[in-house]
Amino acid sequence: MATFVVPANVSIVEDAETLRKACEGWGTNEKAVISVLAHRNATQRKQIRQAYWDLYQEDLVKRLESELKGDFERAVYRWILEPQDRDAVLANVALKKSSDYHVIVEIACVRSAEELLAVRRAYQARYKHSLEEDVAAHTTGDVRKLLVGLVTTFRYEGAEINTRLAKSEANILQDAIKDKKFSNDEVIRILTTRSKTQLMATFNGFKDDQGTSITKALLGEPADNEFKRLLRIAIRCINEPLKYYEKILRNAIRKFGTDEDAITRVIVTRAEKDLLDIKELYYKRNSVPLDQAVAKETSGDYKAFLLALLGKQD
Amino acid sequence: MAHLQELEALTKALSGLGIDEQSLISILGKSDPARRTTFRQRSTHFFIEDERSFERWDDHRINLLRLEFVRFENALVLWAMHPWERDARLVHEALTLVPQSYRVILEIACTRSSEELLGARRAYHSLYDHSIEEDVAIHVTGSERKLLVALVSAYRYEGPKVSEDAAKSEAKLIAKAIKNGDKKNPIDDDEVIRILTTRSKPHLKAIYKHYKEVSGKNINEDIEAADFILKETVECLCNPHAYFSKVVDEAIRNDADHNTKKALTRVIVTRADVDLKGIKEEYNSLYGVPLTPKIDDNVNGNYKDLLLALMTRD
Numbered sequence: 238m239a240t241f242v243v244p245a246n247v248s249i250v251e252d253a254e255t256l257r258k259a260c261e262g263w264g265t266n267e268k269a270v271i272s273v274l275a276h277r278n279a280t281q282r283k284q285i286r287q288a289y290w291d292l293y294q295e296d297l298v299k300r301l302e303s304e305l306k307g308d309f310e311r312a313v314y315r316w317i318l319e320p321q322d323r324d325a326v327l328a329n330v331a332l333k334k335s336s337d338y339h340v341i342v343e344i345a346c347v348r349s350a351e352e353l354l355a356v357r358r359a360y361q362a363r364y365k366h367s368l369e370e371d372v373a374a375h376t377t378g379d380v381r382k383l384l385v386g387l388v389t390t391f392r393y394e395g396a397e398i399n400t401r402l403a404k405s406e407a408n409i410l411q412d413a414i415k416d417k418k419f420s421n422d423e424v425i426r427i428l429t430t431r432s433k434t435q436l437m438a439t440f441n442g443f444k445d446d447q448g449t450s451i452t453k454a455l456l457g458e459p460a461d462n463e464f465k466r467l468l469r470i471a472i473r474c475i476n477e478p479l480k481y482y483e484k485i486l487r488n489a490i491r492k493f494g495t496d497e498d499a500i501t502r503v504i505v506t507r508a509e510k511d512l513l514d515i516k517e518l519y520y521k522r523n524s525v526p527l528d529q530a531v532a533k534e535t536s537g538d539y540k541a542f543l544l545a546l547l548g549k550q551d
Numbered sequence: 552m553a554h555l556q557e558l559e560a561l562t563k564a565l566s567g568l569g570i571d572e573q574s575l576i577s578i579l580g581k582s583d584p585a586r587r588t589t590f591r592q593r594s595t596h597f598f599i600e601d602e603r604s605f606e607r608w609d610d611h612r613i614n615l616l617r618l619e620f621v622r623f624e625n626a627l628v629l630w631a632m633h634p635w636e637r638d639a640r641l642v643h644e645a646l647t648l649v650p651q652s653y654r655v656i657l658e659i660a661c662t663r664s665s666e667e668l669l670g671a672r673r674a675y676h677s678l679y680d681h682s683i684e685e686d687v688a689i690h691v692t693g694s695e696r697k698l699l700v701a702l703v704s705a706y707r708y709e710g711p712k713v714s715e716d717a718a719k720s721e722a723k724l725i726a727k728a729i730k731n732g733d734k735k736n737p738i739d740d741d742e743v744i745r746i747l748t749t750r751s752k753p754h755l756k757a758i759y760k761h762y763k764e765v766s767g768k769n770i771n772e773d774i775e776a777a778d779f780i781l782k783e784t785v786e787c788l789c790n791p792h793a794y795f796s797k798v799v800d801e802a803i804r805n806d807a808d809h810n811t812k813k814a815l816t817r818v819i820v821t822r823a824d825v826d827l828k829g830i831k832e833e834y835n836s837l838y839g840v841p842l843t844p845k846i847d848d849n850v851n852g853n854y855k856d857l858l859l860a861l862m863t864r865d
Contacts (some may be wrong), residue, residue: 354669357706367708370749381741382697385749389704391672394683422696430685430700 238513238546243276252277253288256297265304267538274317278497279509282317309539314514315545318503320506321355324348325363327502328356328388332375338384339470340462340502343481345387347473350394357388379420379464387471393432395488403438406431407446410439414454421522433475440476448497452476481505483518486527495534500543504531506545516547558593565597568812569622569854618809623854626636626816631859637821638671639678642703646690651678651810653695653717653780654798655817656687661787662794664710672703680862694738695780701748702784708751710797716750717759719765721746725758726766729773738778747784759789792833794820799830800838802851815850815858823861 249345252273257267277285289549305313315323324344331340345353360368369389376384406427413424427439443451452469461469473481482503489499507515519527528547532540557578564571564578579590579814591598591606598606629637638659645652660668675683688700689705721742728740737743746758763772770789774782786794795818801807802815834842850858 354706361706361710363707365708365710365712366752367706367749369705370708370751373749378741385701385745386704389706390684390703391669391682391704393676393677393680393685395676395680426688426696426700430682432682432685432690456752487788508766 239510249284308497321359324356398438407442480538569851571851572610634673639674724759795830796834
């Protein structure tokens, strides 16, 4: 469920005018920017961009890029883009830092098959390369095999489960883990081609059989290398995305020196999806409301923007 | 003498691709018992002398004839189909015939546009409740799996923008892998796979061009020795008209086997709305004879009429 609040009566033209006024003259009226954008859904934001262009022959996004700064600017920029365009930008940025490849796994595994397709289209439109082209060029070996497989799959989205298959593939995974051959072709085949429902049945079968979840089973020796890390993230994103996001937030907020990129990413990408559920999970796990934790670790307009997305009404 | 001519006509009606239904009706249909006996006695490739003094159909021949009778039906059904369903069914059928049918999979993956391939993947979901990559991965093993799964999953950038520097350096990479062919099969080279399965077609054509400068020979001459599947992949991606011409020519030959013959229907039907004109031109330039009369000579009946209708539609 979405978290931010959209007022009952919205005038797109007025919004465009408000934003124009906020950007005119010296400095920017950040509060006005937040009061509009943080309270509009994706369709409305798209309409506002269009109206702004129609009225002022200027790209609202470019204008905001030049007016705003820092974490606040990054958050607003990502928020105002359409979801598939946003994911394309996130993927492209993530490719530049090898420690950020989990963002690509996130996008590939949490989005639906159609959403991932839209991301691939948006990526091509923006960067004149296919997503898989760039992922493959920036990675090598097993990590490449896994990531390219994850971003190119167009998973069947039906609810059918083949129990026998789930059992046999759970065994294949178990054997791979036992033999410490985590990156063998079969593991990658299963993870990168099977439907999500089938995979969840496989992971459940694994748990029933082995008494421990597959992600826990993957924790043993050897210590996490990059491939193993991404493999576990892929499994968690497919199996329990809410818990995955809660953990990302928990780590981002707890870490010495807050990870604003991670906080922005989770809040902005999930605000229209399941941020409410993530908030509940966060509270259950940490006994502190997410809003409070975010408010403690962030400041200024960036903080105000995040809190608005989290549901705060002015 | 009319007998001899009729016999020849009947033999021709039952040889080659498709069946000449009209001749069979007018000659055999109108024949009296004596004529038919002569037909059986003289057609030793269709009938065998039974020990109990009668001429018996060779069962193997009946089965082959069935395939020829049904060629028209299959072509018509395929022609009427939505292109997406067509490609999905062709791949699904090919998967039951691997490894002889690898060519069909890579043909479809490499010669369709990005959107056409995507459509085929959607249709595959509807028809078979699995994703195409899921089934390819299960049915194809070894080195070919990596190539074919990646080929069917690609969503190549379709714009004209090409980085000549990248194309040059990737041509060098491929040349090196091919030169090392006796130590390691190029199909096992991660970089070869990456380049062939993620780069855009214009980019690959640029690589084709640069390859000659780098290695002295054309890539398809060098790759000839290496791996048949790799060679056909490169051909489909860089020179589809030559590839299709070759496949059609093989299908019309007398010694063609069942699978090779099926390719005639597949190519004509799937390319009729796309680039048959280009294929005909390339065929003429490769083999020195125009394709249409060749089809006229070697194909029979309604099947022939349908193919010619598809081929002469401009």
